[in-house]
Amino acid sequence: MDRKRIAGPELSVPPLFDKPQIVPQELAGEGRPDGRSPEDVRPIFLKTGLINQANGSAYIELGNTKLACAVYVLFFPTHCSSAFPRLITPPPRCSYGPRQNKKQTFSNMGLLNCEFKFASFSCSKRRGNQRDSQEKEYSQILSEALAPAVRLELFPKAMIDVFVTVLENDGTASCLAGAITAASVAIADAGLEMIDQVAAVSAVERSHHLVFPQRTQSFAKDQILMDATSAEEKLETGTLVVSYMPSANEVTHVLQTGETEGPVTVQAIEQCIDACSKIYTVMSAALVESLKEGERPRV
């Protein structure tokens, strides 16, 4: 039992609803409930600098999916400066000081520590306050997808903390994709050197065998829905999240789960790469916007 929070009852359940709000046929049809075509992503809103205590931050909305990301960097200027002269002036907006409470051995590379969290009210079912295994997995994926883009070799002994909190989940895969995109922008906002921005996008693959079991094989064609909502995810057979560096033309991370045919996955990856390039323009625009606003007052 958690004694550091106000305790609720031992067991509680969300109420049962008699009627489902969405008719499955609507979802199973060729079109999508929000009128997008299968290869369209939802409109993206991206803004930097909303968390003013952080070295860098970003807030992203993918349709209804909303998440916030903050980056904190800690340097050891006195120890680093003699061995690594380029670190005498650390990047702007980065705080100095010893990192506390983390007993880690010396590392020539900077450490990228990512923490991914769903707010307890962000999902249709309430989530606990403690980190669960899914959040730990996503934290791991986040650092794997971002590490190739950040020039960690420039920041020996430094600690880069990336915190992502999902405020509203409309498509779990899109939360992960949004987290990678937002974290990449936030790291750039903190002024850390990067090889390229990492854009990420999710796709849902679904087989018509499953949606229309009564139809014949000849009609069946696996469908790829880009940037699916949580309602569309209910009918999925497989999920794909691709992280991609558009300028460098490199894929940093691919996560595929579920059951899909090989050629469909290949096609889906290609579609995702195309979408990532579109997202990249949004990311660049947001970063340019943050530069226009000028230097924010730092605490």
Add this chain to the structure above:
Amino acid sequence: MTIRPDRRTEPTQLRPFSSSQNLLNRCDGSAQFQFDKTAVLVSITGPTEVKFRDEKLDRASLEVIVRPLTGLSSTKERVLENVMRSTFANVILTGLHPRTSIQIVAQVMKDDGCVSVGSAAINATTMALLDAGIPMNALVGSVTCMVGKEDGEILMDPTMEELSRARSIHTFAFDSASRTSVMMDENGGKGTSGGVVLYSESTGDFTEDEWWLYKA
């Protein structure tokens, strides 16, 4: 004249209170303060070695731990810890012992109405600090009172039974040097007759407490 459930005759009358010092021999100072059926035992260790994390260069750091009567501590104890630390932070002359720590551990021994525990803990801490010989610039005294639901009468040091009829509950702490309130925590109920009046009611308590402090 009203007679209260525990046979006190005056609304301003406190329950019989007592204090005894130097009860524990493995710490630097200790005291137990008792309001009839509420009692808190406090031990003081310090000035002693400080954890590197808590070290302050110009003063001693205060560490407060509150243990409930039963079970493990929860958020309520954490609030009391916070209150006690901020109350005593400026009363203890922490500047005399830089880079050390003063640890205050309060164990609830008897609990009759959770509200008066805070008052008892603060009084016990003052006595224990005296016992430990920690320099302070004032003594801190604390008392709880309530405003009745029906009659709006102020009852000092209410019991659990009386609290069920409370409209608002007030806990105050005062220091003997300046006689200004150090800590105040007020939980107003529904039908208080306007804030300013309630406030002056509180000031009514205020003078009362000073008077009580003189006696204590």
Add this chain to the structure above:
Amino acid sequence: MATDNADVFRRIQPHEYFRRFIEQNVRPDGRQLHKFRKTTLNVGAISTANGSAMVRIGGTTVICGIKAEVAEPKISTPDEGFLDPAHVQAHSSYATQHAYISVPNVELSPICSPKFRSGPPSEQAQVASEFLNKIIKISKVLSLTDLCIEPSKAVWVLYADVLCLSYDGNVLDASLLALVSALLDPGIMSLPYPMANRAPSVSNSFPPLVQLPKVTYSEGIVRALADEPVTRLTLYRIPVSTTLSLLAKRLLSDPSDAEESLADEQVTVTIDERGRLCHIWKVGGGSNTATPDVLKECIQRARARYGDVKGMVERAFKERRVVFVASVGDETEMDT
């Protein structure tokens, strides 16, 4: 450079730095001592929550999301914090059978400030949670019986999680305002499914009502009827808190993070819509400044603040927007 010198001065002698500003009746961020920072409120932005509100006070941003679930009203240990002991004493059998349970928690996660670390809630977060809990329970903001589904069988549980996204002081005021606004969110409980369109047709005026879907209870199962009109719950008091810091013997309204960490004493005054006091919380001391006159001044400022906040809340509900940050410019705002 002059600006660099000022920055060094601020870092090395923070007390003296602030004192010099305060002597001139101004604060380092340009505010006068009694001014509050710009406060904005946005309600109902999160469709997965049953009620939600985002509050910004200057650089502080908090989001409150409320999730409603059904639980058995089994409150055997009154001390453990579902209800205040005074109430259990007064109506022990009644309360345990009919009571709703509300669970407010404040999360000060490391995302909001480098002060906080990941892991279990810090002491400050626990104190803030308990502050909200006290105001909601002891000050009787919600009625005990309104959220009962079936006596001694099923009641509503409102999980109110307040998440701090950006920390720049005065998190108590922001949390309480977010919690109360989320409870007032007319969309609360009317949204059974995340995809449904938000149609707050039932009540849009102030003071609005908390709504729960109509539910039936049979054979141990609580069913919500999606088409039925919602059950309503009234807030009996609408508390708004005002925090002031005593720094260098002067009263500072709405302290920022830097001011809070330097202040000797802090006073939080909570009043309701009728101007009655709900809660006064004052900690710290020793600077001989908390005289009755100063406290009276605190309450006066809290009253002035209540009027401003009330106006802002009313406007926020009138022009309810689902847009979250996209419309920073046209959020309902208040500049006192």
